[in-house]
Amino acid sequence: MREAYQSDLQHVIDDLVDMAEMAGTALKDATTALLEGDLALAERVIAADPHLDERQSELDAKVVELLARQSPVATDLRLLVAALRMSSSLERMGDLGAHIALIARRAHPALAVPDSHREQIARMAELAGAALVEAAQVIAERDLALGAQVEKEDEELDELMLQISREMSGESGLTNSQVVDMTLLIRFYERLGDHAVSLVRRVGFLVTGDSLDTLSASVDVQDI
Template identity: 40%
Template sequence: MREVFQQELREVQERLVEIAELVAEAIERATQAFNESDVALAEKVIEDDAKIDELAVSLDELAINILARQQPVARDLRIVVSALRISASLERMGDMSEHIAQLSRYRFPDKVVPKSLRPTFAEMGALDVMIARKLVTLLRSEDVRVAEEIRNDDDKVDALHLSVFDKVLGATWNGEAVDTVDATLASRYHERFADHAVSIAKKVQYLATGDWIPADA
């Protein structure tokens, strides 16, 4: 029975990695669609989000089943409970990717944001893609150094997010109302994507070290 239980725990980890890989693909495609006004790619991201949702639900069912049958304790219990919470964050990251893609579709054939903000969003998108790829590595390895890198990358996303607000609220901003709304929403989606990755990184750090990272750390 113990061998079966350990196999189930490995399956939980493998499924988390699978979902994280799909999320990384989603944000990469979404940011490309956003930056290049590629409506076909945007549609692909929107369509594929259902797969992320299905896998997250399936993983949750497996984790709940393990809790009911195996009644894990100590680290094993933390692994299963953390998997439920990580799954929820990954699902939300998929949603953020979908939202970014939806903005691209709504504004096609135009680009979503004015020319003055495009370099900022290109940088923000590249950071989100890098964070997503690192998250896959983290879930495979539980390497706390990767978790720290994700948190540092998130600080850069936060700084870019604030710079977007400074721009659209500044005296020199001459964008239309729709430009202001789109830029604000897009920036928020990128920022929230990275925030969910940090939340996952903290949970993995806790599993690896037993030390909980405070929310404001």
């Protein structure tokens, strides 16, 4: 019985890592669709998003069942409580990927990202993707040292968002549609970094039992 319980707990971790991989694929494909104007790829990202929603529902149901059936304590309890919040963050990260794909679809056949900001958006996507991959590794291996790298990437995402915002305020060649799309895009990529930070800090809570800084928006992201 104990071995089956431990297997169930490991499956929870495995499911979180799988969800992170799904969100990472959505982010990568959505960014390609955005920068290359690939409508078919954008459509695939949008169509795949409900599958991640389903995975969250299935994982949450599994966690609730384990809480009710096993009455876990200590580290096991922290794992299950953290898993509920982490699955929510991962589902929202998938939503953000879908939102990026929606912008790519809406702008088609034009590109939503003007040439003047193409490299910056590509860099934001690179940072968000790296943070997500590293967050998945932190979840799988409980490697808290790697969490510092995720925080660093999130800080660079914040800086890029502010930099692009400042530059756009002084540009006269952008259409209203481009300004709206770019404002949304930089916010989406920045929030992906916030969610990655939330994931690694929840692993920190799982390992150490230390309370989260609930005053920090990057620890407990409530919106997408």
